[in-house]
Amino acid sequence: MQTVENSLIKEQLTETIKFFSKKGWSPATSTNYSHRCSNNPENLIISRSGVDKSQFKASDFIQINLAGEILSSDSPEFKSSAETEIHTYLYQKFPGIKCVLHTHSVLGTVLSQKFVSEKQIVFQNYEIIKGIEGNHTHDTNLYLPIVKNSQNMKDINFELEHHFQRLGEFSGFLIAGHGLYAWGKDLFSAKRHIETFEFLLECESIKGNLAWRS
């Protein structure tokens, strides 16, 4: 059911999708975005598959349930992303998550390949670490887990589950050679997490280049 609150969420999420697109984080119709519905937390709105994100509109969201079944859409042609199962897994595992965002930046793609054998990137001594919920100092280790890429989302969720067992709850992860997922208790928090991780990836990339040149 369409509500005023759901309409507002769609508008705000559309703004974020376009902002990420301008950053170059969603080339060639890639990436996907979702939010719990305001009137029923068991349902989600999620970006439909195959849309140029620079042209994304509020009508490009479809409504699904946690089983991934489409409940409503503006066209019978609209399809949910192949990666929907990652979104539904996260929402089912953590009731406090309200928004899940995904980017395909160059740095997320390349650095996740570079560090895949270590299964994580560890960020240290960056002030912006405080951008991730629960961190109040730069003087800590921030872990960004990495899972292998797969066209079978069950493989990705299986590896992700191991990271949750090892680290407890965290706010984002990388898929190797693919991109970044981050989430939060609302859109504002999820967007801040994406921006924080993308900023940190850029810092690590520049540091790696400096070391290589010296």
Ligand SMILES: [Zn+2]
């Ligand atoms: Zn993707």
